[in-house]
Amino acid sequence: xxxxxxxxSSISSNISMNFENxxxxxxxxKETHGEAYKLALLNNWLKxxxxxxxxxxxxxxxxxxxxxxxFDYLEMIYKATSFGEIESxxxxxxxxxxxxxxxxxxxxxxx
Numbered sequence: 001x002x003x004x005x006x007x008x009s010s011i012s013s014n015i016s017m018n019f020e021n022x023x024x025x026x027x028x029x030k031e032t033h034g035e036a037y038k039l040a041l042l043n044n045w046l047k048x049x050x051x052x053x054x055x056x057x058x059x060x061x062x063x064x065x066x067x068x069x070x071f072d073y074l075e076m077i078y079k080a081t082s083f084g085e086i087e088s089x090x091x092x093x094x095x096x097x098x099x100x101x102x103x104x105x106x107x108x109x110x111x
């Protein structure tokens with residue numbers, strides 16, 4: 001009988017140790033799962049931000065190309081009128097020409 005009691009207490013202690021190990025593992029799994037979920041949410045948000053920024057960069061590049069093309073065209077007209085090559089494209093006098101001319105100089109210096 002004594003053998004059965006020691007055997008029963010041994011099984012009981014093994015079961016309690018296994019139960020504690022399972023609880024520890026379950027708790028660790030829950031914590032890891034929670035962190036993985038937070039990382040997945042952050043990753044999805046960053047993907048969305050990346051896609052938005054990528055689209056914005058493309059639109060800004062297109063806008064820059066249009067502005068450069070317009071600038072080149074206007075520069076060509078300005079040079080042509082400055083050297084008298086095109087008589088029909090004489091600049092029209094405006095009240096803000098000096099201000100606009102200074103702005104163009106500033107933009108050319110900073111570009």
